[in-house]
Amino acid sequence: MATAFPPLENDLLLRAARGEAVERAPVWVMRQAGRYLPEFRKVRESHEFFEVCRTPELATLVTLQPIERYTGLLDASIIFSDILVIPQAMGMEVQMNPGPHFPEPLVTPEDVNKLSPVVDVNKELGYVFEAITMTRKELKGRVPLIGFCGAPWTLFAYMIEGGGSKGFQKAKTWIFRYPEESKALLLRIADVCVDFLVGQVKAGAQLLQVFDSWASELSPHDFKLFTFPTLQRIAEGVRSRLVAEKLPVVPMTCFAKGANHSLGLLAEHGGYDVLGLDWCIEPAEARRIVGDKVTLQGNMDPILLYGGRDAIESAVKRMSEGFNSSGGGWIANLGHGITPGVDPEDLRWFLECVHKYSKRA
Numbered sequence: 001m002a003t004a005f006p007p008l009e010n011d012l013l014l015r016a017a018r019g020e021a022v023e024r025a026p027v028w029v030m031r032q033a034g035r036y037l038p039e040f041r042k043v044r045e046s047h048e049f050f051e052v053c054r055t056p057e058l059a060t061l062v063t064l065q066p067i068e069r070y071t072g073l074l075d076a077s078i079i080f081s082d083i084l085v086i087p088q089a090m091g092m093e094v095q096m097n098p099g100p101h102f103p104e105p106l107v108t109p110e111d112v113n114k115l116s117p118v119v120d121v122n123k124e125l126g127y128v129f130e131a132i133t134m135t136r137k138e139l140k141g142r143v144p145l146i147g148f149c150g151a152p153w154t155l156f157a158y159m160i161e162g163g164g165s166k167g168f169q170k171a172k173t174w175i176f177r178y179p180e181e182s183k184a185l186l187l188r189i190a191d192v193c194v195d196f197l198v199g200q201v202k203a204g205a206q207l208l209q210v211f212d213s214w215a216s217e218l219s220p221h222d223f224k225l226f227t228f229p230t231l232q233r234i235a236e237g238v239r240s241r242l243v244a245e246k247l248p249v250v251p252m253t254c255f256a257k258g259a260n261h262s263l264g265l266l267a268e269h270g271g272y273d274v275l276g277l278d279w280c281i282e283p284a285e286a287r288r289i290v291g292d293k294v295t296l297q298g299n300m301d302p303i304l305l306y307g308g309r310d311a312i313e314s315a316v317k318r319m320s321e322g323f324n325s326s327g328g329g330w331i332a333n334l335g336h337g338i339t340p341g342v343d344p345e346d347l348r349w350f351l352e353c354v355h356k357y358s359k360r361a
């Protein structure tokens with residue numbers, strides 16, 4: 001990539017992701033650019049959700065909002081986009097009203113023929129790459145920029161359910177009734193994920209995160225059979241392409257929400273540098289399971305942000321002691337995305353508490 005970016009001033013996130021020693025835990029928050037911020041809601045008053053994603057100037061503007069509001073407190077930015085841009089690139093229509101809605105979900109394996117046979121990510125998702133390059137410039141080296149995509153199982157679930165779901169009956173019926181067709185579609189999505197993530201690094205992303213938000217819906221057995229191979233394929237595929245194309249081999253994070261049963265498998269064979277944790281596991285227990293192979297990210301319950309300053313402070317203190325006393329790399333975050341009703345000043349308090357309690361001697 002010919003683009004020269006301003007030098008990085010804060011590399012705490014990248015050092016922690018590589019398992020290097022850090023003076024305190026780097027901190028960022030999933031969905032840090034979002035509806036809890038009045039400045040974000042203001043932009044959304046006059047622009048539709050996917051319009052913001054597709055307009056590099058707007059995506060850059062909202063990506064920078066939390067960085068500017070919380071000066072010096074956030075150690076990473078994450079590009080404003082959505083995991084559902086991949087199903088769109090594969091030819092499906094997706095609306096956001098206010099949650100995701102697919103007017104024509106996949107009903108039977110024959111419907112897979114309606115998807116674009118080949119996906120040119122530069123053509124379909126070039127707007128994300130442009131937003132990344134523009135954001136890298138505007139960040140002026142303040143913090144690194146994270147790129148991301150949805151994991152194949154989570155995208156498959158949306159493409160079949162047609163939106164959010166309680167029991168994922170339709171998507172799970174597919175994997176049980178049509179296991180081979182399901183595996184083929186999952187791998188096809190994985191290949192788009194690889195192209196998309198490599199393109200994001202080319203455009204300037206400095207760390208990549210794969211969100212498997214609905215990993216929680218599968219038994220350990222089915223996680224291993226249907227989602228794990230695709231997560232592995234993405235890590236291996238991205239790394240080998242980055243090496244082959246002489247691009248920076250950036251750290252990669254896998255957040256398989258609710259799949260704490262498979263942390264050992266992910267640490268041993270997943271191929272990721274960082275594993276994201278939800279709040280349903282103690283930090284020391286997670287560290288015991290993964291050994292010293294990976295950095296851990298997380299994991300405060302996002303609803304604690306409604307609990308008041310004292311509750312936030314004691315939770316951050318406990319979390320910091322748990323991660324710091326069990327060794328290994330740690331990136332502080334919530335255990336899932338921040339929700340729209342949080343008072344932005346309570347998030348500031350969370351960030352300040354992480355700075356205070358995560359210091360390492």
Ligand code: CP3
Nearest residue numbers: 030031032033034078079080081082083099100211213337
């Ligand atoms: O983290 C960030 O700040 C970067 C931007 C980002 C968004 N979505 C913006 C967004 C990221 C990383 C995502 C990922 C995403 N999108 C996931 C994985 C993470 C997770 O939360 O599990 C999922 C499952 C989606 C799908 C999605 N997009 C849903 C279910 C919804 C609606 C419900 C909700 O949580 O808001 C969205 C919409 C969405 N994506 C919003 C934002 C800021 C809110 C929509 C709005 O502006 O009206």
